[in-house]
Amino acid sequence: MKIAVLSGKGGTGKTTVATNLAYSLNKADKMVQLLDADVEEPNAHIFFNVNYEDEENVQILLPVIDRNKCTHCGICARSCEFSAITVSSKYIMVFDSLCHGCGVCSMVCPVKAISERPKDIGTIKLGKTEEGIIFGEGIMNIGEPSPVRIIRQLKKHIAPAADVVILDSPPGTSCPVIETIHDTDFALLVTEPTPFGLHDLKLAIETTRQFNILIGVVINRYDGSYKEIEAYLDREQIPLLMTIPYDPQIARDYSKGFLFSKSQNYTDKFLDLFKRIEVIAKC
Amino acid sequence: MKIMLATDNPSLEGKISDRFARTSYFLIYDLENGNFQVIDNSSIGTHGAGPKAVQLAIDNNVSAIISAIPGETAMEAIKESKIKVYDGRGLNAKEAIEKFKSGEIKEI
Numbered sequence: 001m002k003i004a005v006l007s008g009k010g011g012t013g014k015t016t017v018a019t020n021l022a023y024s025l026n027k028a029d030k031m032v033q034l035l036d037a038d039v040e041e042p043n044a045h046i047f048f049n050v051n052y053e054d055e056e057n058v059q060i061l062l063p064v065i066d067r068n069k070c071t072h073c074g075i076c077a078r079s080c081e082f083s084a085i086t087v088s089s090k091y092i093m094v095f096d097s098l099c100h101g102c103g104v105c106s107m108v109c110p111v112k113a114i115s116e117r118p119k120d121i122g123t124i125k126l127g128k129t130e131e132g133i134i135f136g137e138g139i140m141n142i143g144e145p146s147p148v149r150i151i152r153q154l155k156k157h158i159a160p161a162a163d164v165v166i167l168d169s170p171p172g173t174s175c176p177v178i179e180t181i182h183d184t185d186f187a188l189l190v191t192e193p194t195p196f197g198l199h200d201l202k203l204a205i206e207t208t209r210q211f212n213i214l215i216g217v218v219i220n221r222y223d224g225s226y227k228e229i230e231a232y233l234d235r236e237q238i239p240l241l242m243t244i245p246y247d248p249q250i251a252r253d254y255s256k257g258f259l260f261s262k263s264q265n266y267t268d269k270f271l272d273l274f275k276r277i278e279v280i281a282k283c
Numbered sequence: 284m285k286i287m288l289a290t291d292n293p294s295l296e297g298k299i300s301d302r303f304a305r306t307s308y309f310l311i312y313d314l315e316n317g318n319f320q321v322i323d324n325s326s327i328g329t330h331g332a333g334p335k336a337v338q339l340a341i342d343n344n345v346s347a348i349i350s351a352i353p354g355e356t357a358m359e360a361i362k363e364s365k366i367k368v369y370d371g372r373g374l375n376a377k378e379a380i381e382k383f384k385s386g387e388i389k390e391i
Binding site for chain 2 (some may be wrong): 095
């Protein structure tokens, strides 16, 4: 089973849920893989001792223009979805920072004036935590505009033998999130009991509804005072699978890089969360 | 000679927008006959607005742009294209055109 942990809003506790769920399932003798797809700020590794075994570069191909061949016809500029090429009768200009490496410019050029050169945009690191969780993370280079290719390459390392694969998604609802949830079985949405949390949860749910994917919600920092999220979930018939209490001890543990599910009480709660996911997935 | 103005309104009364590439409208104004064409820029996508706007200027044979200060990638493309940019902040399109004609407007 592949579970993507999402949230519309940043800072609601995706990594908290992803890491603690991975830890708890591993403790219950499942073969678990944790992939940190939040490649702009991968921080799941902080909560584990990871023995890295392998590393690979992620590259995209950027256009190189042969100015002797270019006829300034402008077909490449018009074909580029991201306006990464500007052409006038006298010059042609490539904006590397806007290029997504799709290659369409070199395909459409009628005089074959465009070749491609690779550019490193990030790294994939693979290993195992000391508990035995299969671990992987993507790291995007500073200044790169799009993490999508890094996430795609990271997902090529999904271990077929794993019982459960947990993907820690980037926040938001844009391309990197869609790349992360693509081909997963379940989207676990983490939110916080605030108007912002609810607003962005709705956006995230609307996004998941574009896909054929099962969903459930976790409310983090729950103290029972803000009821709007539960009311919304009731109305929409979306299952609330877990609440994590607003507990200073959890915050203290988190700030030190400790997993609060190391206490048996919480291990059981995360195992219970997984059972509920399994029940939904079997229906 | 044609100039391109980034405005918040599709008329000569429109104010020069605070932003260049993500302005609501572009007016392509012909200095010879005073005719102008309006380009609705409001549905611009999320990517590459700067170069897209400069490409628009090039495709329309524009010699000068009047707008607020363009962003980094737009500026790069403008420099390369040899099109001149003028600071029209605080003016409406009509005033900007007059100041352009009389040379009172500042080049960015």
